Amino acid sequence: MALVNLGGLLHHALKHGYGVGAFNVPDYETLQAILDVAVEKRSPVILDVAEVHLKYIDLEEVAYVARRAAERAPVPVALHLDHGETFETIVRAIRAGFTSVMFDGSRLPYEENVARTREIVRICHACGVTVEAELGRVLGGEGTRERFEADPSLFTDPDQAVDFVRRTGVDALAIAFGTAHGLYRGTPKLDFPRLEEIARRTRIPLVLHGGTGVADEDFRRAIALGIAKINYYTQLSLAGIEGIRRALEEDPEIGSYPLLLQKARESIRAVVRHQMEVFGSAGVCDRFPDLCVACEQCFPSSEPIEEPRPCELSTPEAPSERLSEPQLRQLVERVMRAVLEELPRRNGPA
Numbered sequence: 001m002a003l004v005n006l007g008g009l010l011h012h013a014l015k016h017g018y019g020v021g022a023f024n025v026p027d028y029e030t031l032q033a034i035l036d037v038a039v040e041k042r043s044p045v046i047l048d049v050a051e052v053h054l055k056y057i058d059l060e061e062v063a064y065v066a067r068r069a070a071e072r073a074p075v076p077v078a079l080h081l082d083h084g085e086t087f088e089t090i091v092r093a094i095r096a097g098f099t100s101v102m103f104d105g106s107r108l109p110y111e112e113n114v115a116r117t118r119e120i121v122r123i124c125h126a127c128g129v130t131v132e133a134e135l136g137r138v139l140g141g142e143g144t145r146e147r148f149e150a151d152p153s154l155f156t157d158p159d160q161a162v163d164f165v166r167r168t169g170v171d172a173l174a175i176a177f178g179t180a181h182g183l184y185r186g187t188p189k190l191d192f193p194r195l196e197e198i199a200r201r202t203r204i205p206l207v208l209h210g211g212t213g214v215a216d217e218d219f220r221r222a223i224a225l226g227i228a229k230i231n232y233y234t235q236l237s238l239a240g241i242e243g244i245r246r247a248l249e250e251d252p253e254i255g256s257y258p259l260l261l262q263k264a265r266e267s268i269r270a271v272v273r274h275q276m277e278v279f280g281s282a283g284v285c286d287r288f289p290d291l292c293v294a295c296e297q298c299f300p301s302s303e304p305i306e307e308p309r310p311c312e313l314s315t316p317e318a319p320s321e322r323l324s325e326p327q328l329r330q331l332v333e334r335v336m337r338a339v340l341e342e343l344p345r346r347n348g349p350a
């Protein structure tokens with residue numbers, strides 16, 4: 001059983017100076033390619049299911065398949081909702097068995113982002129699910145050939161980051177410091193002093209979005225300064241297309257659709273392999289053979305967290321808000337109500 005949430009995974013990465021790749025999963029081929037390489041490279045990995053990709057895959061179905069595959073993989077795997085924007089999607093993800101979620105309130109006014117993130121954190125923590133939030137704004141759009149650049153006026157403010165982490169209790173924070181989703185217009189210039197200050201003052205694992213197009217050296221420097229999770233997608237998508245293009249050029253008469261998909265999978269694997277080497281996560285499971293066991297001890301199941309468990313992988317400085325018994329009950333009731341209201345809507349009339 002290697003399904004874990006972000007808690008132990010990212011604190012371990014932070015402590016030991018490597019980054020965990022969070023690769024988007026818009027289809028089954030990509031899912032398999034990512035897991036194949038994680039197992040081959042003995043690397044922890046995060047399967048990122050983005051809300052924008054729910055037009056390609058069903059949240060509950062992909063969760064079922066991903067959980068099953070992850071449980072069989074002998075490396076730690078987190079199943080994470082990427083850029084969740086609505087309360088309903090977050091609740092569906094919890095119910096479907098995601099081990100962590102991102103609530104992206106970066107478009108909201110600051111106080112609203114704090115209030116909504118805080119509410120999501122309370123609900124998720126009551127269910128044993130970890131939460132990533134975003135502060136500042138990482139622009140762009142992944143998965144196409146369109147080019148974007150970062151806007152320094154939207155970079156994360158360090159003072160605000162400290163306040164945000166303290167008031168919300170998030171487990172990981174996505175920050176804007178020079179990256180953008182999708183391909184870059186020009187060369188990305190990362191604001192390392194800003195990253196260093198936010199990492200030093202918040203002391204929680206930070207997340208880099210918009211990994212495609214960032215130079216290997218910049219990744220290494222960002223990880224050394226406090227980035228523990230790296231979101232990476234567009235290059236996987238382009239590699240899949242390239243694999244298919246090459247296969248069709250080599251054999252225009254190819255008659256096997258699954259074989260064609262295999263070619264896409266091979267190309268995606270090559271990109272994931274390279275990135276895991278660059279992030280330093282390759283070989284981590286050999287360096288720390290009890291990693292899965294340790295993570296399971298932190299977060300053994302999706303039951304509510306009742307007592308904090310002593311764990312060498314968690315930092316005592318990480319803010320966490322304990323809920324009283326009535327508060328906890330109230331939250332669980334609220335989630336159950338939301339789930340029950342959602343069910344008839346999704347399933348149609350009984």
Ligand code: 13P
Pocket residue numbers: 024082083141142143180181182183208209210211212231232233234235
């Ligand atoms: P890229 O597509 O630019 O690699 O970014 C992916 C991402 O940040 C998903 O959240």
